[in-house]
Every structure is written in C-alpha cells, then in structure tokens.
Amino acid sequence: MNMIKRTALATAAASMLALLPLTAHAAGGGEEIHIERQTWSFAGFTGKFDKAQLQRGYQVYKEVCAACHGVKRVAFRNLAEKTGPGFPEESVKALAATFKVEDGPNDDGKMFQRPAKLSDNVPSPYKNEQEARSIHNGAYPPDLSNMAKARSIENTAPWYKHIFLMARDIGVGYQEGGVDYIYALLTGYEEKPPAGVKLADGMNYNKAFPGNQIAMAPPLSDGIVKYEDGTPAKVENYSRDVAAFLAWTADPRLEDRKSMGWIVMLYLVITALLLFIGKKRIWASAH
Numbered sequence: 001m002n003m004i005k006r007t008a009l010a011t012a013a014a015s016m017l018a019l020l021p022l023t024a025h026a027a028g029g030g031e032e033i034h035i036e037r038q039t040w041s042f043a044g045f046t047g048k049f050d051k052a053q054l055q056r057g058y059q060v061y062k063e064v065c066a067a068c069h070g071v072k073r074v075a076f077r078n079l080a081e082k083t084g085p086g087f088p089e090e091s092v093k094a095l096a097a098t099f100k101v102e103d104g105p106n107d108d109g110k111m112f113q114r115p116a117k118l119s120d121n122v123p124s125p126y127k128n129e130q131e132a133r134s135i136h137n138g139a140y141p142p143d144l145s146n147m148a149k150a151r152s153i154e155n156t157a158p159w160y161k162h163i164f165l166m167a168r169d170i171g172v173g174y175q176e177g178g179v180d181y182i183y184a185l186l187t188g189y190e191e192k193p194p195a196g197v198k199l200a201d202g203m204n205y206n207k208a209f210p211g212n213q214i215a216m217a218p219p220l221s222d223g224i225v226k227y228e229d230g231t232p233a234k235v236e237n238y239s240r241d242v243a244a245f246l247a248w249t250a251d252p253r254l255e256d257r258k259s260m261g262w263i264v265m266l267y268l269v270i271t272a273l274l275l276f277i278g279k280k281r282i283w284a285s286a287h
C-alpha cells in the first residue's frame with residue numbers, strides 16, 4: 001500500500017472515531033435520556049434575547065424557584081439592562097429595597113442588615129450550603145446563575161442527522177444544550193415511575209434528569225404564576241421562559257458579543273478589499 005492510500009485510510013478511520021462519541025447514548029441507571037432541541041430567540045449568529053420573555057422568566061424565577069435557588073451572579077441593576085430583561089430602573093430599585101442584605105461593620109464593629117440597592121447582588125435564600133442541605137433533606141438546590149452553561153446535553157441523534165445538525169450550526173456551534181436541558185427537566189416529571197422502577201424516599205421521577213430520580217419536587221403547575229401579557233399560564237411556557245431567563249443569567253453579554261462578531265466580520269471584509277486593491281495596484285505594471 002502506498003503512502004497516500006495509507007494516510008487516506010488513517011484519516012477516514014480517525015474521522016469515524018471522532019463521530020462515535022456523538023452518537024453514543026446516555027448511560028447510567030435510569031432510562032435513556034433524550035433532550036429535544038428547542039427554538040430559542042437567542043440562538044444562532046443573529047440571536048437576541050426576547051425582553052418580554054426574560055421578564056416573564058424572571059417572574060417565574062422570583063415567584064417559584066427563588067424559594068429554593070439563588071442567582072448570586074445577578075446584581076439588581078442587571079435586571080434593568082437593555083440587553084437583559086430591561087425592567088424600568090425605578091421598579092428594580094423598589095424591588096431591591098424589598099430584600100435585606102448584610103452590610104458593615106458599623107462604627108461599633110457590628111454587621112447590620114439594610115435594604116438592598118441596585119448595586120447589590122440578588123441575595124441567596126441560604127447562608128451556606130450546609131443550611132440549604134439541612135432544609136432539603138440532604139439535597140442541595142444549586143445556584144442557578146450559571147446552570148445553563150454548567151449543563152450540556154449529549155447528542156443522541158443518529159449519525160446522518162448529526163451531520164446535518166453540524167452543518168447547520170457551522171460557525172457558531174450549538175450553545176443552547178444547557179437551556180434545552182433546563183426546559184426538558186422542568187417539563188420532564190412523570191407522576192408515576194415506569195413499572196419496575198422503585199423511587200427512593202423523597203425522590204421524584206424525571207425523564208430528563210440523569211438517573212431519573214431527582215430530589216426537587218415538580219416546582220411548576222398550570223396557573224401557578226399569573227402572566228400579565230396574555231401568555232397562557234402553562235407549565236410549558238413557564239419552563240421555556242425561566243430557561244431563557246437562566247440563559248441570560250449565564251451569558252448576560254451574549255448580545256454585545258454577537259454584535260461585536262458582526263463588527264469584526266465587517267472589519268475583515270474591508271481589510272480584504274483594501275489588500276486586494278493594493279495588490280492590483282502594485283502588480284499593475286509588473287508584466
């Protein structure tokens with residue numbers, strides 16, 4: 001076999017191997033996990049957050065999730081940002097003032113509580129992880145600020161579909177796996193586990209959670225949050241909106257970054273054009 005053939009064969013084998021893990025299925029004790037891709041306004045090259053959706057998502061977070069989960073990376077002033085939920089600053093100020101934060105020490109060396117300000121981060125519902133665990137029977141409700149980035153999904157699409165997906169995402173990649181997971185988790189509860197599966201004490205059956213047994217009881221039910229913009233008060237909508245909100249908390253600079261991408265592209269195009277014109281001039285008299 002000559003050199004070229006051998007190299008070609010080795011390259012082909014290597015690319016097959018590279019594809020293999022992508023088609024692997026989620027392992028573990030529970031049933032096979034399949035997370036559906038969702039459509040998000042902020043996906044892709046030109047993606048932008050949907051302000052109304054982020055506002056609804058924050059409402060769901062505040063009225064439901066905040067009882068157990070913090071978003072410690074979010075400062076109140078972020079909630080008023082134009083590239084975020086964009087709530088009016090006055091109402092965010094009023095909202096912040098309903099929270100208490102610790103400050104100090106004062107002149108007597110004591111720490112004290114005061115109403116939160118725009119510059120404060122949203123206080124966590126717990127003093128520390130131990131307190132959280134003692135409240136939740138040993139389970140720990142993680143801080144959600146970075147959750148959409150901390151989780152990703154394994155792609156279980158068959159290889160021929162996978163190639164199509166890779167081609168579609170070329171240039172930006174697929175970055176919404178964590179958000180898809182949060183949506184799937186919130187909509188993935190089953191009242192009863194499948195026959196033959198025994199739930200441990202205090203556990204709930206969830207199709208999307210690795211191992212299928214999660215300590216978080218289903219937090220959402222239809223009608224639990226009253227939306228003001230006419231969006232139907234359904235678990236699917238709550239889940240989608242709060243997942244989008246958590247995509248923003250995990251990547252608040254997404255819009256700036258994407259518009260910077262366009263500026264860089266424009267810069268490259270102009271540079272290429274100038275180089276081309278320059279080359280033409282320099283070589284114009286060279287033959």
Ligand code: HEC
Nearest residue numbers: 064065067068136139140141142147182214215216219242
């Ligand atoms: C009554 C308390 C409670 C409420 C309310 C609650 N959670 Fe949880 N959550 C938990 C606990 C406890 C865990 C840890 C579960 C485990 O490890 O089994 C958890 C885990 C999670 C996880 C991590 C799953 C993983 O992959 O590790 C996410 C994401 C999550 N919750 C999102 C939410 C969202 C979004 C809401 C609001 C719609 C919410 N939770 C409301 C208690 C709660």
